[in-house]
Amino acid sequence: MLPRGSWPALLCALLAAPAGGSPASLPLTEVLKGGRKAYTLVGTDEGLASGAVVCMAQDTQGFLWMGSENGLMRYEGASSRLYGTEDGLPSAMVGRLLADPDGGIWAATLRGLVLFRDGAFRPIEVEGKPYLGNPGHLALDRRGRVWIHTADGLLRQKAGLVFERVGWRAPAAVYDLATGSVTGRVYVASQAGIHGIEEDGRHLDWGPAEGLPPEGPMTVVEDGQGRLWAGSGRTLARLDRGAARFAPASEHLPAPISPNGHAYVDRDGTVWMPTQNGAQQLGGERLDAAHGLPFRWVRGLFRDREGSLWVMGTGLAHLKGHGRIVTLGAGGEVVWAMLRDAQGRMLEATDNGVLRIGPEGAVPLPGTEGWRIKGLALDAEGTLWMVNTRGPTLWLRRGAAAAVQAPLGEAGTGCNSVHVDPSGQVWLGHIHKGLLRWDPRARRLVQEVPPAGPGAQTTAAFEIHGDAQGRLWVGTDTGLLLREASGAWRFHREPSGLRVRGMAILPDGTAWVHGDEPKGLARVRLADGGLEVLERRTRGQGLSSNMLYAVRLDGAGHVWVATDKGLDRLDPPLHLGRPEGLASEDCSVSALRAEGQVLWVGTSAGLSAVDAAALPEPPPPPQAHILQVAFGGRRLEPPFGALGAIPSDQASVAFRVAAPAYANPQALRFQVRLLGLEAAWRDLDGRQVHFPALPGRSYRFEVRAALGTGPFGPPATLAFKVLPPWWRTGWAYGAAFAAGCGLLYGVVLLRLRALARSKAALEALVAARTRELSERNQELSEALGNVKQLSGLLPICAHCKKIRDDQGYWNQLELYLSQHAEVGFSHGICPECASLHYPAFRKKG
Numbered sequence: 001m002l003p004r005g006s007w008p009a010l011l012c013a014l015l016a017a018p019a020g021g022s023p024a025s026l027p028l029t030e031v032l033k034g035g036r037k038a039y040t041l042v043g044t045d046e047g048l049a050s051g052a053v054v055c056m057a058q059d060t061q062g063f064l065w066m067g068s069e070n071g072l073m074r075y076e077g078a079s080s081r082l083y084g085t086e087d088g089l090p091s092a093m094v095g096r097l098l099a100d101p102d103g104g105i106w107a108a109t110l111r112g113l114v115l116f117r118d119g120a121f122r123p124i125e126v127e128g129k130p131y132l133g134n135p136g137h138l139a140l141d142r143r144g145r146v147w148i149h150t151a152d153g154l155l156r157q158k159a160g161l162v163f164e165r166v167g168w169r170a171p172a173a174v175y176d177l178a179t180g181s182v183t184g185r186v187y188v189a190s191q192a193g194i195h196g197i198e199e200d201g202r203h204l205d206w207g208p209a210e211g212l213p214p215e216g217p218m219t220v221v222e223d224g225q226g227r228l229w230a231g232s233g234r235t236l237a238r239l240d241r242g243a244a245r246f247a248p249a250s251e252h253l254p255a256p257i258s259p260n261g262h263a264y265v266d267r268d269g270t271v272w273m274p275t276q277n278g279a280q281q282l283g284g285e286r287l288d289a290a291h292g293l294p295f296r297w298v299r300g301l302f303r304d305r306e307g308s309l310w311v312m313g314t315g316l317a318h319l320k321g322h323g324r325i326v327t328l329g330a331g332g333e334v335v336w337a338m339l340r341d342a343q344g345r346m347l348e349a350t351d352n353g354v355l356r357i358g359p360e361g362a363v364p365l366p367g368t369e370g371w372r373i374k375g376l377a378l379d380a381e382g383t384l385w386m387v388n389t390r391g392p393t394l395w396l397r398r399g400a401a402a403a404v405q406a407p408l409g410e411a412g413t414g415c416n417s418v419h420v421d422p423s424g425q426v427w428l429g430h431i432h433k434g435l436l437r438w439d440p441r442a443r444r445l446v447q448e449v450p451p452a453g454p455g456a457q458t459t460a461a462f463e464i465h466g467d468a469q470g471r472l473w474v475g476t477d478t479g480l481l482l483r484e485a486s487g488a489w490r491f492h493r494e495p496s497g498l499r500v501r502g503m504a505i506l507p508d509g510t511a512w513v514h515g516d517e518p519k520g521l522a523r524v525r526l527a528d529g530g531l532e533v534l535e536r537r538t539r540g541q542g543l544s545s546n547m548l549y550a551v552r553l554d555g556a557g558h559v560w561v562a563t564d565k566g567l568d569r570l571d572p573p574l575h576l577g578r579p580e581g582l583a584s585e586d587c588s589v590s591a592l593r594a595e596g597q598v599l600w601v602g603t604s605a606g607l608s609a610v611d612a613a614a615l616p617e618p619p620p621p622p623q624a625h626i627l628q629v630a631f632g633g634r635r636l637e638p639p640f641g642a643l644g645a646i647p648s649d650q651a652s653v654a655f656r657v658a659a660p661a662y663a664n665p666q667a668l669r670f671q672v673r674l675l676g677l678e679a680a681w682r683d684l685d686g687r688q689v690h691f692p693a694l695p696g697r698s699y700r701f702e703v704r705a706a707l708g709t710g711p712f713g714p715p716a717t718l719a720f721k722v723l724p725p726w727w728r729t730g731w732a733y734g735a736a737f738a739a740g741c742g743l744l745y746g747v748v749l750l751r752l753r754a755l756a757r758s759k760a761a762l763e764a765l766v767a768a769r770t771r772e773l774s775e776r777n778q779e780l781s782e783a784l785g786n787v788k789q790l791s792g793l794l795p796i797c798a799h800c801k802k803i804r805d806d807q808g809y810w811n812q813l814e815l816y817l818s819q820h821a822e823v824g825f826s827h828g829i830c831p832e833c834a835s836l837h838y839p840a841f842r843k844k845g
Contacts, residue, residue, distance in 0.1 A: 035326030035609065036292040038581035039311075040318040049073050049082035053316045055262075056302040057097035057105055061625065062660030064304060065105045066316075067094030072107050072116070076627065076658035077665035078687065081637075088121035090114060096138035098146060106146055108135040113148055115161060118639050124161050131155075131163065137177030142184050143199075149177045149188060168203065170195065172216070180222035181265070183241075187228070189220040194230060206230075211237050211246030219257060224269015229282065231257045231273065252282050264301040274298040279311060285323070292327075293317060306663045307616045318662070321581030324611040329355050329362040331583065335602030338593045339376035341384065342398075346600070348607045349373035354386060354403070357607075367403030368394060375417045375590070380424035387415035389431055411436055411445040417590070419464035421472060429461030435474055435481065449474075449481060449489070463502045463590055473511065475500035480513070480524070480531060494531035498522065502590060504551040504559060510534060512559060514548040521548060521561060540709050542570040544577075550592035552599070554612055560599060562587035567601055567610070574618055575708060576610065579664040583608045619661070621713030624670065624705040628656035629718065640718060646694075648725045654690040657716070659705035667708040675700040696724025 043051040048066070055067040064075040071084040071092045083089050090111035098106040104117030112132040114121040123130045135148035135155075146157040154166040172191035179186050184199040193207035193216060208214045217230035217237075228239040230246065234256045237246035254277055261274030271282045278288025279298045287293050298313045309319040329335070329348050337349040346357040353368030354376070368386060371394060375387040382398035385406070393412040396403040406412055415436070417429035426438035427448075434449035449459060462475040472483035479493035480500045499515035506512070510525045520538035524531045539546050545563040552560050559570040566577030566585040577585040584605035591602025597613040629636045629643070632650025636643070646653065661668055670684040674691055676699035684703070699722065704715040726732055795804040802810040811819075829838070 035328045036331075037287070037323055037326055038320040038578075039292055039294055040320060040579075041294045042310075042316045042318050047077070047079040048075065048316070049080045051315060053312050054095060054299060055097045056300075056310060056312065057099045058302075058304055058660075059099050059105055060101070060103045062305060062623065063625075063658075064310075064660070064662065065097055065099075065107075067097045067107060069093055072097075072105075075662075076687075077660070077662055077668065079658070081627070083116070083121075088114075090121070090123065090132065096135070098138055098140050100146075101144045106138065108138045108148065110134050113138070113146075119637055122161055124157075124163050126155060126163050126165070137174065139177045139179045139186065141179040141186060142181050147177060147179065147186055149174050154188065166197070168195070168197070175216065175218045176220050176262075178220050178222060178263075180226065180228075182222060182224065182226035185222070187220045187222070189217045189230065191216040193217075194220055194228075206239070206246065210239075210244065211248070213237070218259065219261065219263050219273075221263035221265060221271055223265060223271045223282070229263065229271055229273075231263075233257060236273070249282075252280060254278065254280055254286060254288070258297060258299055260299060262300040264303075266301075266303055267307075272301045274300055274313075287311060287319070287323075304662055306619050306661070308663050320579060321576065321610075322614070322616060322663075324614045325576065325581030325608055327581075327583045327606050327608050329357050329607045331606045333606055334588060334604050335607045336372075336374045336588050336591050337376045338591065338600045338602060338607065339378060339384075341378065342382055347376055347384075348602065349376050349386065365396065365403060366401060367396070375415070377418040377420045377426065379420050379426050385418045385420075385426065385428075387418045387428060389414055389416045393418075393428070407443065408438075408445050411447070417462060417464055419466070419472075421466050422470070427464050427472070427474075429464055429474065431460050434459050434476070435461040435464075449476075462500070465503060465505055467505045467509075468507075469509075473503060473505060475503055475513065480511075480526075482526065490529065492526050492529060492531045494522075494524065494533060498524075498531065498533075502548070502550050504553045506553065507557075512551045512561075514551060514561075518546040518548075520546045521551065537570065542573040543568050544575050544709070549587050549589045552592045552594045554594040554599060555596035556613070558612065560592065560594065560612075562592045562601060567592075567599070569612075572617065573710075574615065576615075577664075579666060581608070582610075618710065619663070619707070621711050622659040622661040622668065622705045622707060623713050624657055624659045624703045624716045626655055626701070626703060626716050626718050627658050628654075629720075630654040630656075643718065643720045645721045645723045648696055648723050648728075651694040651696070651722045652690070652692045653694060653720070653722075654688060655701055655703070655718075656688050657684070657703045657705075658687060659713070661705070661707060664707070669706045669708070670703055671706075671712065672701070672703045675702065694722045696722050696728060 042048060050068045050070040050073065052068045052070065053066045054069070057065045059065060066073045066075055069092065071082050072089055072094050074081045084092050089109060091109035093110045094107050096108035100106055100115060104115050107114055107116060113124050113135045125131060133150045133152055135150050137149040139147045141147060148155050153169045155163045156166050158164045170188055170190045174188055174190045176189040186197045188195045193205060193212050196204035198204065206212055212230055213232050213235045215232060218232040220228065220230045222228050226241040230237050234250060234253060236249045236253050238249040239246045253273065253275060255275040258274045258276055263274070264272040266272060270284055273280050273282060275298060277296050278286060278293055279301055280286050289296050293311065294317055295314045298311055300312045302310045304310065307322050309323060311317040311319065333350040333352060335348050335350055339347045341347050341356065348355050348357065351372045353371050354365040354373055355362040356365055371388055372390055373386045374389050377385045379385065384396040386394040386403065388394065391413060393406045393408055393415055394403045395406040411430065411433055414431045415428045416431050419427045421427065428436040428438065428445065430436055433447055436445040437448045439446050449461065459476045459478045465473045467473060470485035474481040477499045479491055479498060481489065481491055483489050499517070500513045501516045503511045503513045510523055512521055512523050514521050520536060520543060522533050523535040524533055537543055543561060543563065545565040547564040548561055550562040554560060561568045561570065564586055566575055566582060567587065568575050576582055582601060582603060584603035586604040588602040588604060593600040599610040599612055601608045601610060627637065629640065631646055631653045657670055659668055670687065671681040672684050672689050673679065673681050676697055677691065677694065700717055700719045702715040702717045704712045706712040796802065797810065801813050803813055803816045804810050805816065
């Protein structure tokens with residue numbers, strides 16, 4: 001990997017010259033001189049509580065902390081937590097920040113130095129008392145000790161929050177305090193010069209006699225080589241290790257050093273100097289408004305653990321893509337193709353002609369204005385070919401001042417690709433007429449593609465490439481057309497009817513190909529007139545989309561794919577889009593060019609150049625954090641400790657989560673689950689989740705984070721308990737059981753008593769009824785005793801109706817019954833007998 005900040009300077013030439021010619025390539029520094037880096041201006045719209053950021057630090061958990069004139073902010077990517085005096089901060093004015101190696105943040109305020117750890121601010125102590133003096137300068141030595149300079153002199157951390165006096169006072173006004181990671185020294189820059197303190201306690205001094213400016217240096221810093229840099233205004237001096245005097249180094253300054261600026265030592269040991277016109281990496285690159293920085297005056301810089309650079313000035317700017325991606329040429333133009341001309345300058349084909357990129361910027365190529373150019377090629381004679389799918393082919397002959405329409409006839413209109421093979425032969429892919437060959441002797445185009453079969457018509461030709469064996473590969477809408485080194489043509493088709501829109505030929509003879517449908521990428525091998533698919537890649541398998549526009553192989557053997565959602569590297573997977581600095585995520589068809597490990601990407605909004613060699617590898621999966629728990633009007637922040645039980649009437653619980661990933665916070669994904677309520681992970685929309693009216697039981701909240709389609713990191717967890725309502729507690733159940741038992745006992749007792757009363761009443765009633773029945777029975781017995789009963793068969797006369805008694809006498813019926821039963825008779829005559837026996841009497845009546 002190239003040293004940070006120096007990749008344009010160290011890449012002396014771009015590697016891949018166009019086939020058929022050997023134009024001299026300009027150094028990349030010249031080509032990219034007008035390039036613009038991409039920045040995000042971070043403010044309240046991006047979640048900051050205050051936009052006036054003056055200092056930055058990153059804690060051991062990975063969160064960024066920012067000091068401002070309005071308090072201390074913890075930046076969480078899309079939101080921030082502002083700490084002020086109401087939270088225990090001694091003063092809202094925070095001028096310096098340091099991350100403590102053991103966790104927490106040191107904040108230097110107008111009213112003292114405090115350590116924020118475990119959710120609380122703690123002031124330092126000097127001589128057994130809290131120290132509330134103004135620590136104007138703050139530094140951390142390589143032993144992990146904090147040094148501060150105050151109006152009372154130089155203080156050094158002894159242990160924890162306890163500081164001690166060093167015993168040295170500056171003879172004049174102090175401007176800066178710094179420590180050296182190589183020498184281990186502590187440096188104090190003042191109006192009198194620089195005072196150094198060795199780790200063994202020895203003191204060193206440098207002044208104007210040693211080459212420092214007479215007014216004293218405003219800033220001092222030691223780089224990763226142990227060299228000491230000191231500057232003020234337009235003056236900069238350097239002290240090499242072992243040297244006695246400072247050497248002039250003002251040539252590194254593009255503008256005066258910012259009066260209130262702080263030099264920054266980057267992770268590679270280089271020094272960034274803040275100036276009134278951007279930031280200058282001493283011996284390296286420059287960040288200024290002309291190259292995309294959204295402001296001029298710079299106060300300080302900071303690089304986070306993901307490798308992203310933050311620039312503090314009149315605003316806070318976040319450099320996208322680690323500064324490895326720049327946009328060139330005319331912004332906003334659709335770029336369809338890129339090519340080097342004979343002088344090594346980059347040409348870009350756009351919807352509005354061809355632009356030539358140089359130190360002066362993007363200059364239109366005369367004669368091409370207004371034409372939509374889709375492909376470029378430079379032939380052996382120095383002629384620049386420019387094809388146009390909606391118009392005629394143009395060319396710029398060697399020595400000509402302007403491009404003109406090439407005399408190619410009807411076949412020269414509607415071409416979408418042009419290629420010059422190693423022999424100098426020019427090939428054109430036509431959208432209707434297939435593959436065309438330029439015959440320089442006859443000065444005409446020859447249709448080269450044979451019929452696809454008996455009676456078949458020619459096919460449309462797209463990208464044209466040559467391989468190491470001298471073969472020509474042509475992508476068509478019916479498959480792959482291959483021209484052998486012998487000149488023989490042969491179609492290679494895939495059974496599913498694969499349309500080959502673009503390709504990248506691999507060293508092993510296979511090729512990655514894609515069509516014009518969103519079907520992803522396929523690696524194919526030529527086999528007996530067919531195409532054997534060896535591997536397929538779709539979205540999520542190194543691709544951010546299935547809609548592919550170009551595939552290329554860089555100098556390191558990595559496969560890059562241009563899609564409608566940005567630029568993807570297959571293995572190891574890496575995605576680049578607008579958050580990383582591309583001009584647009586909508587890449588153009590076939591507009592991808594690899595020159596060594598520099599990629600040129602044509603998009604719908606301009607041309608971007610990517611230094612693939614200097615891109616950092618994807619970071620590990622992010623660690624999610626739980627930053628707040630809210631319930632019942634309470635808001636708790638870490639450390640949560642023993643959260644305690646949550647009352648049932650406060651059982652609506654909300655969580656706020658975050659992950660310290662700042663390169664592309666929009667790509668962060670969160671998943672949550674609440675064990676005890678749900679077992680499966682679910683995606684979280686946003687960074688807050690709410691669980692209303694939780695039943696009483698034990699729970700464990702879990703959250704995990706991922707970047708884009710990458711793997712999820714380890715989960716953050718928090719266990720808690722919700723108390724059930726009082727009527728669902730054990731004592732309530734016990735009391736209810738006891739009350740139920742008592743009630744049941746009372747009911748049973750009352751019932752038994754009622755039954756006893758009923759039994760007694762029933763027994764009394766039964767006794768009364770028994771007596772009554774006994775009396776009635778007695779009366780009945782007596783009555784029955786007086787009743788003469790007749791039984792058996794009674795002989796009766798069939799004629800006169802007399803009854804024979806036991807003695808054999810025949811008695812009148814009424815006499816017999818009167819004697820044997822207590823029955824009396826009265827006599828009368830029935831109507832029938834009266835009519836029969838006393839007819840006269842009946843008539844008279």
